[in-house]
Amino acid sequence: MIQLKDLHKSYQMGNSSLHVLKGINLDIKEGELVAIMGSSGSGKSTLLNIIGMLDLLDEGSYELDKVLIKDLDETKAAQYRNRFLGFIFQSFNLINYKTALENVSLPLYYQGVSRKERQLKAMDYLTSVGLADWATHLPSELSGGQKQRVAIARAMASEPKLLLADEPTGALDTKTSYEVMDLIQKINNQGKTILVVTHEEDIAEMCKRIVKLKDGVIVEDKKVKQVLAAQYV
């Protein structure tokens, strides 16, 4: 699904340049649930941004589903994001004046799906995250966990090949975190490839593979026995 070869990325900070990723090699198969761990400054968010086509790589190559991702202009990147990727953010990033249903149907709007079909599909995904009754509510009327579930439904709605979650539980309490992880595990069990960036051990334990980053290089890459979140819920 994902093939990263000798990936480098630096940021220009005034006169000096900050070398954030120093040769990342990573191979992720379809259906994997991978946790990317590391302390802040380890480069894990940068890595996720490059995989998410929110940022460009300097050196190396990136293949997503056998498509070489390079020379992206903004328009192309937007189209790829729309077709291949679903995002889940720490701060949910819902559009605050749109209802839950409208938020979920937004990626479908950019896919050019008709209005009616959009709403049916969005409703399906809202139902699958257990929020059918909250469809007409605004984000401000939802709890943190509910917001993240709407965001997950939105990420799923465009039927992406890959789900990218940047600290999906970072703004949630433990119980809600486990609920969200339970949902992510269930989606993964249906065959979706998911990448989770986190710095919390217990969240990482709930994935099937843990990749640890330190100072821009992968220091550990191991398969783990998945802890099921459902037992805590």
Add this chain to the structure above:
Amino acid sequence: MFSQDRWQEIFETIRKNKLRTILSGFTVSLGIFIFVVLFGLGNGLKNSFKEFFLDDATNTISIFAGKTSKPYKGFKADRRIEFDNSDLEDIKINFPFFLEYITPRISRGAVVKYKNEYDNYTTRGVAPSHQFAENTIIMEGRFINTLDINSNRKHAVIGRLVAQDLFDDENPVGQFIDMGGIAFKVVGVFQDDGGDNEERFIYIPYTTRQQIEKGNDKVDQIIVAFKPQLGRSGAVAFEKKLRKFLKEKKSIAPSDPNGLFFRNLTDALEQNQQFANVLQIIVTFVGLGTLIAGIIGISNIMVFVVKERTKELGIRKALGATPKSVIQMILQESILITTISGYVGMIVAVLLLKNIGDGLEDYFIKNPYVDLSVALFATLILIIFGGIAGYIPAKRAASVKPIIALRDE
């Protein structure tokens, strides 16, 4: 551009961000409103100015006769010069190139009676073309005509106030009035924008006046009108030639400053035109100023709106919105808002001007109005600049990496 889905998305955005919409819409409405109202009031000021100063025809030269101050060709100084009918004819024959029309004017006071009403009025013996020189407006009946002149008919055209004083509600046309003991038939009633005094005159054929005065052919004053296309320089040249011609005919020393007096209205016209132009400049300046203020207002709002939406735009981009679709969305929204609110502001302002009407005449504002084309043009300008003002920050927002936009809390 006309995809129904996109419009639906825009209407939704507008509906759900009422404050923002009202704020930017109000700015545009206000800009157009102030522009149209100020421009209209400026036009009103111009109108009353025109009425004050541009009442009479402005292409006329009045010639008066006086006493000579120098002896010439055997004549002594201090000789009284008089015009007569032959002067009218001679001017007509000698200056066809310059002359538009010519009319004498013989002014006499008279006690005028009708039934039990009577008063003192000034009568003017004139030719038919005098109507153009004074911009006399016929309300009823007709002005003096050529037949009146040729047959010395005792016909009179009376001013609106004369009719009011003597006839009350009765229709004066066809009635006979007594002027200094002679009966005149009223053939017309006129009004004049020059004010009350001008509406207290009575016009009669100059030939009739001459006949009454023992059949002489004397004329007090000659009014000649030059062709307007000659312009100011042509008028000055005409005046010079006319002066030379008349001095020669009346045997007045060429260097004598007295004997003949000319009053050329072009000088007054020139000054009035200049004043009117200054007014026009002020009106235009005020209009442009408010328009620029409106443009700055809408630009500020648009910058603010896009800034406020940076995060939303980042989310949209992360979900697959292309930069083009982001720019299009913002532009379409801003153009929709400016068009509707600009139109509303324009309509309200035009209605207000209509309501004011002549209500501000005491403040020298008469019939304030704005050409529809000017109002539409101003609205269009605001829409265009609103679009540009939206485009620049929208383009910037659309090219910001979504990751940066998302970080923007």
